Amino acid sequence: MQLGLTLGYWGAGPPPGLVEQVRAAEDLGFDSIWTAEAYGSDAFTPLAWLGASTSRVRLGTSIVQMSARTPAATAMAAMTLDHLSDGRVALGVGASGPQxxxxxxxxxxxxxxxxTREYVRILRDAIAREKLRSDGEHYPLPYPGGTGLGKPLRSTxxxxxxxLPILVAAEGPKxxxxxxxxxxxxIPLFYSPYDDGHYRAxxxxxxxxxxxxRPEGYEVVCMVQVEIDDDVExxxxxxxxxxxxxxxxMGSKEVNFHYRVFARMGFDDECAAIQEHYLAGRKADAARTVPTALVEKVALVGPREKIAEELTAWQDSLVTTMVIGGDRTTLETMADLVGTR
Structure with missing residues (x-):
């Protein structure tokens, strides 16, 4: 199992010390760094900036939202960055949610x-320098109607x-x-090595x-929160x-894909209570309602010895790259436990 560094998406502004953190991860033997986007910072720009400060780590998007760009625009960005980084891009894409x-x-x-099927097919065609043609419902190419002057084009x-590897973010069985x-x-979200039978199926x-x-080298890239503390709680x-x-x-009462992930783990009643508090504006109560047992299904929390013991389940799981964040001590500890340096 490899280690990756999550950079996520920004809050009000860029987090301090990003370049130093990325360089530290590369020095510690991390395989990759991963950015994200929601409705603020984008995924590609930080990778281009930070990629210039590194020489080896792969540059992954976790994830690029399909609705943010047409398939052709995403292919352009990925190919451009792949050239600039000497072939280090891993393109993670996902449908996001209706909200x-x-x-x-x-x-x-x-x-x-x-x-998603249509989007990925066009991505592959664009990256292969095929002339883009698609009679799909969602991204027809050339565009039907309009001026009538559109024609199939291939990338210059x-x-x-x-x-170039394309990874698909997904939570539901289909x-x-x-x-x-x-x-x-x-790219799963909230994967648990203790409850992954439905994922394997x-x-x-x-x-x-x-x-x-199954193709050789198929990846499972999973973000896992790691919190090292002698006090588990x-x-x-x-x-x-x-x-x-x-x-x-993240979503409505009727449509929340993340809720369903934990409900499938057996926490349906707890999820209902968490959601009730959260949607009523009682965010602190919602957080207090999250049981430690649920946290431990998807995160590594507690003393170094406990984390080392629980890490075995992750190393024996489907995960090929565990993507983590944290300060220098956390990165060093995980590098030592996983054996990347």
Whole structure:
């Protein structure tokens, strides 16, 4: 199992010390760094800036939101950055959710599975310098109607790699199967090595639909919060706010994909209580309602010895790259435990 560094997306502004943190991760043997985007900072720009300060780590997007760019625009950005970084890009894409897509991008959120399939196919064609043609429902190329002057075009930029890896973010069973069928990797959110039977089944379903089955080198890149503290509850407290936000507030009462992930783990009643508090504006109560057992399903919290013991489950899991954040001490500790330096 490799280690990656999560940089996420920014809050009100860029976090201090990003260049130093990225260089430290590279020095500690981390395999990759990963950015994200929601409705603020984008994923590509920080990677281009930080990639210039590194020489080895892969530069991953976790994730690029499909509604933010057409498939051709995403391919342009990925190919450009791949040249600038000497072939270090890993392109993670995802459908996001209706709250962001409709509220921020002003776009509809229909048929995420069909849209993802169409989007990834066009990405691959663009990166392979094929003339872009698509009769799909969501991204027809050339555009039907309009001036009538549109014609199939191929990239003027020759890609550094035509096999630039495309990873698909997915949480639900059908989405995970699709990630196995069409992606070079899968980016889960809130994966648990203790409750991954349904994920394994979905991946196998997708691989079965793929010519040749599971491809060699298929990646599972998973973000895992790590909080090192002699006091387990204090460490868990530093994770609860994050989990409460996703379980209770990322989406509506009717549509929240993150809620469903934890409900499938057996925390349906707890999720209902967390969501009730959060949607009523009682965010502190929502966080306090997150049980430690739930935290420990998806995060590593507590003393170094406890984390070392629990790390075995992750190393034996589907995860090929564990993506973590934290200060220099956390990065050093995990590098030592995983054996990257």
């Amino acid at each position: 962001v897509v409709e509220g921020w991008y002003g776009a509809p959120y229909p048929k995420p599975l069909a849209r 930029l020759h890609p550094r790699r035509t096999d 989405n995970v199967a699709l990630a196995a069928e069409i992606g070079d990797g899968w 979905s991946l196998e379903e997708g691989f079965a639909r793929r010519e040749g089955g 204090a460490a868990a407290d530093r994770v609860r706010d994050h989990l409460a936000l996703y379980i209770g507030g």
